[in-house]
Amino acid sequence: MAHALPHEGVAYEHFRPAGPFASLPLPGNRSSLVWTERTADAPRFLAMDDATLAAEIEAVMGSTLGTVTVDDKLMGFPLRRQMARAFIAPRLALVGDAAHVVHPIAGQGLNLGLKDVAALAEVVIETVRLGLDLGSDEVLARYQNWRRLDTMGMAVMTDGLNRLFSNDVAPVRALRDFGLGLVDRAGPVKAALIRTAAGIAPSGPKLLSGLPL
Template identity: 60%
Template sequence: MKDIIIVGGGYVGLSVAVAVKKAAPHLDITLMEAAPEHVWEKDERASAIIAAAINMLKTLELWDEIREHAQPINDMIVTDSKSGEPVKPVFLTFADRSETSGPFAYMIPNVAMVRALRRAAEALGITIRHNAAVTALSNDGAQATITLAGGETVSTRLVVACDGVRSRLRDMAGIRTVKFDYGQSGIVTTVAHERPHNGRAEEHFLPAGPFAILPLTGNRSSLVWTERTDDAKRLVESDDMIFEFELERRFGHHLGKLTLAGGRRAFPLGLTLARAFIAPRLALAGDAAHGIHPISGQGLNLGFKDVAALAETIVDADRMGLDIGAIDTLERYQRWRRFDTVRMGATTDVLNRLFSNDIGPLRLARDVGLGIVDRMPGLKRYFIEEAAGRTMHDKPKLLAGETL
């Protein structure tokens, strides 16, 4: 019988495996991945990783491999305008000038992050199985048993579901969710530009949704472009000339000529919150527990917070001789993560509803609000610290840069 089976081979599943195995090398951990072996290498996306999550990557001894691909975000501007306006008025600016704490976030290509995690997992002796889709889950109280597509069964003390926002494990366990479809899709692509971005991120609030420009290494930026679902589908399927024309209308010309430097894909946007993060012998982590709007750039970082809390829960229980899969053990993890997740989900929901429209009175109110915040250095500093994860209450050790 395995000690832990992790279902899902993305950054969350791999991080849980590496964090637990480094602290408790005697535990037998297997990671089940439904996809073929090299699919992850085709992911062209990049993600904003907050300072607290960087602490975890450093503690897990992954940062030295990742940092050459990482672009620090030095400051950020927020605008509110219409798509075709040549000049976008800036209502709010953020700058993280602290010489001691470092940047509040880095942009990191997903491939670079997953590659480092996979190498660490293999070096630690973690078994990674590909083409291993889980078709059934059962639990007899003392152990959980998963059934794979080929009919093979595997028993374990604990299953960790990291299988995404449409988690099959979550459904098999009978965990219900709160769901809302925003009728929006996020177009993700990479562009090259003539002028340097100097580490500046931009968030342009447009009537259809936020248009985020996030700096990458070199003269490149990652885009997360929110549009109504039908418009997003039309744009992704259009030829390059039409796509680049619409892109320029929103991006502007402040960084010079733009060139597409990657493929383009659209992802449906909605709010999904699991009503429980645990069940007997099962814990949800990452998007299996929560899917939120990318307006705050916190979705992936919520997953890293799950990793840090769950790994510490498992390792502490193991050291005390407790059952790592018992419901009372897992309750600690649920208490740790549930409030923060619901709070972030509610925040992104309100922000998206407030800014994804062109209603005159709402637009005036939000612009006045942004202007007031911009004139309050103490409040802006708090928002930066909050976004970086530095103010998190009862912070797990890994997020504070401490070993388990």
């Protein structure tokens, strides 16, 4: 979508009972949109004309990006949480969406994919330096063991966050807002959560911490 005001490179995410509604910055005054709706309501939005869609978007986002123009076709996809039974097979390793699909809340699907690639690259390079077979079962198992637990944890967390933020019950909403306020004011805690989500941790791949392999 195009919009009158610049996004300044900032992504915006609104949490609604139907699920997250997020704008992700693109070059120029354009953003992509991640719009979550209930299954029963999705066909109605997919059938809307561009002007009506723009009005719906502005109703959620307010004046954040100014007047909105829909300049691409709205596409609908069912949301599922899926994980491959194994991330590896003989001389094969799965990464990103080929290995796992999580709820698109806070962009964690992309982060998981980046961590997969960085971890696999690290395992492969270390194996080559040792002069070993980089496609051996033992080497691939090291990649799978490294990534599978983290991926499962993030899948459960994103599903839980979606349920929490989609809950419109007043007491739950009040506790949620209170907790978010505490985290936002606790600088070190907030920074640690951001680093963990991005894979920047002592146990994470070196590439994501800016370290050479």
